[in-house]
Amino acid sequence: MSVYDHKPMWAGAHCDPDLAGGQVTRLDLYATPERDGPVIASVAPAVRLRAGVYRFDLPTVPPGRYWGAVTFTLNSAGRLVTDTSVRLDLPTGQGLVGSPEAVADTLGVPLPLTSSRRAAYEEEIRNAQADVAAYLNRPLVPTTTTLRGVTPRWTDTLDDIDTWPVHVDDIAEVVSYRANPDGTYDVDLLVGLNGAQEEAVVRYVVAHAAESIRQRPDQSTGQGRRVSSVSAEGQSISYEAAPTTGQAGALPVINSLNRLRRLVFQPLSRPPRTPWPYSSSRYIRC
Numbered sequence: 001m002s003v004y005d006h007k008p009m010w011a012g013a014h015c016d017p018d019l020a021g022g023q024v025t026r027l028d029l030y031a032t033p034e035r036d037g038p039v040i041a042s043v044a045p046a047v048r049l050r051a052g053v054y055r056f057d058l059p060t061v062p063p064g065r066y067w068g069a070v071t072f073t074l075n076s077a078g079r080l081v082t083d084t085s086v087r088l089d090l091p092t093g094q095g096l097v098g099s100p101e102a103v104a105d106t107l108g109v110p111l112p113l114t115s116s117r118r119a120a121y122e123e124e125i126r127n128a129q130a131d132v133a134a135y136l137n138r139p140l141v142p143t144t145t146t147l148r149g150v151t152p153r154w155t156d157t158l159d160d161i162d163t164w165p166v167h168v169d170d171i172a173e174v175v176s177y178r179a180n181p182d183g184t185y186d187v188d189l190l191v192g193l194n195g196a197q198e199e200a201v202v203r204y205v206v207a208h209a210a211e212s213i214r215q216r217p218d219q220s221t222g223q224g225r226r227v228s229s230v231s232a233e234g235q236s237i238s239y240e241a242a243p244t245t246g247q248a249g250a251l252p253v254i255n256s257l258n259r260l261r262r263l264v265f266q267p268l269s270r271p272p273r274t275p276w277p278y279s280s281s282r283y284i285r286c
Contacts, residue, residue, distance in 0.1 A: 002058040002092040005049065008072055009083045016052040021076025024054040027086070029066040035084060040066060049176060050159030058090065064112050065089050065101045095141050096125050097195035098206040106210035124209040129195070132205060135254050138262040140195030142171075147187040149180065158185070170262075193260060201260070204252045211251060 007014045008024060017023060024046040028039045041061050046054035068086030073079060089099035100113055100121035113121070133140050152163045159174050166172055168191050175188040195201040 002090055004056045004058055004068075004086075004088060004092065006046065006054050006056060006070055006083075006086065007052055008054065008070065008081075009085050010074060010081050014052055015074070017072050017074055018048055019051075020074065022073040022079075024048070024070065024072040026071045027056045028069045028071075029058075029061065029088070030068070031066065033067045033087075035067055035069055046070075050174065058088075058092070061090055063091060063118065094122075096122065097129060097140055097198075098125050098202050098209065100125070102202075102206045103210050103213070106206060107213060121209065121213070124212050125205060127212065128205040128208040131208070132195070132201060132254070132257065136193070136257060136261050138170075138193050138260075140193060140201060142173075142190045142192035142194045144175070145189050145191055147185075147189065149182075149184040150187060151184055161189075193262075198260065200252070200256055204254065204257060207251050 004027070006024070006027070008017060009015070026042060026044040027046070028035075029041045030037055031040055041059045043056045043058060046056050049055050066088045068084075068088055070083040070086055072081055072083070074081050089101040100118045101111060103121045103125065104111060104113055104117075109117070129140050147164060147166065150165055152158060153165070154163060157163055158177055161172050161174055164174070164185075164187055166189065168189075170192050171194075173190045173194075175190050177185050177187045179185055195205075
């Protein structure tokens, strides 16, 4: 089952209806961006994960792109608001930071995708992710873990990671928490880099997956390299020059992800070694 974490939008800004007594009530999925056709699927209500973030458990629908409308009450007066900022490429939760539909948009391939083309795009996305993960020295998919029987440092911000006695050498995020009868809590954490939430990572992976498809054309994946001209006799072919780094339309460079690199630190100075024969690390063979 896929999940979708929604940040309600109203008047051009993210809001949290729960703070004013409101509630996120329903998500409707449509097959077209006009959202005027039949509702493909509907989910109600959402679960509040933390301040300003609400989770929907999505039903099983055919893979593809869907447009959503989230209905919520803005405050305790019950004023209904419809947020139409939702566009989902389903299924989610497959370990991919980008979607085949996003790659198709970059290539100019019309939707919906065939099964074979979707599989080819997914493979190129995984290849691009592997390159990024190797460069960053960390995976792009976080892992879940649970702290059991822990006591918060304070109780007014339980969705803040600093509230809990967490000792992990990586990014950590509180997903949910449950109170125990003895006053302690069980806390579910997401640990590691969540590449799907990093716009720079998503852009890099999608752009390079699309470029790999352009450079290796076949019947199942797309158009291949951009041809600008062909001679009358077919003896020569000219290709469009790709924009250079820094120009509009150029591929993002991997250096743009430097802030996300996980560095391995080593001490700059070490204590002096005790000279032989007092050092245990040196010996003489007899």
